[in-house]
Amino acid sequence: MFTDIGAVKIFALENYTEKSPRRKVETDSAVIRFLYEAICYAEFQAEHRRDPDQEMMDRKWFVLKFIHERELKTQTQNLQREIDKQKAKMEQEAKKREEEEEKILQKLREQYKEKEKEMQQQFERERLRKQYEHEQRMEELQKKMGKKGRSK
Structure with missing residues (x-):
């Protein structure tokens, strides 16, 4: 005691x-x-x-300084926590935005592939049509040539 x-x-x-x-x-x-x-x-x-008045002032100064430093430390910790929260929120938003952009890119890729496939099909149809027309002309030419050859 x-x-x-x-x-x-x-x-x-x-x-x-x-x-x-x-x-x-x-x-x-x-x-x-x-x-x-x-x-x-x-x-x-x-x-x-000893000067009791000075000692009392020194103790008061020490206590006030201690309280001030503790308050600063608390505020710093609170600010750091807030910064961390904001950072996490921004990271989540960025991740969400990236996911959305990736979905959009995936859609665009699919559209591009569909368009490419459609264009290839159209090209193939056009090629076949041209080939058919060419064959038709060749047949007509051969018929004409065949008539000329018989007529001689």
């Missing part, structure tokens, strides 16, 4: 009066040691003067 209230040295003393019927050497030396320590402490305090 004495240590909790700030006592630096603790002395255990028994009841000690001048009329004590039995005096012990241990009790006498404990009392003398107590008095010696009290005198030493008094001399130390007399040699090292």
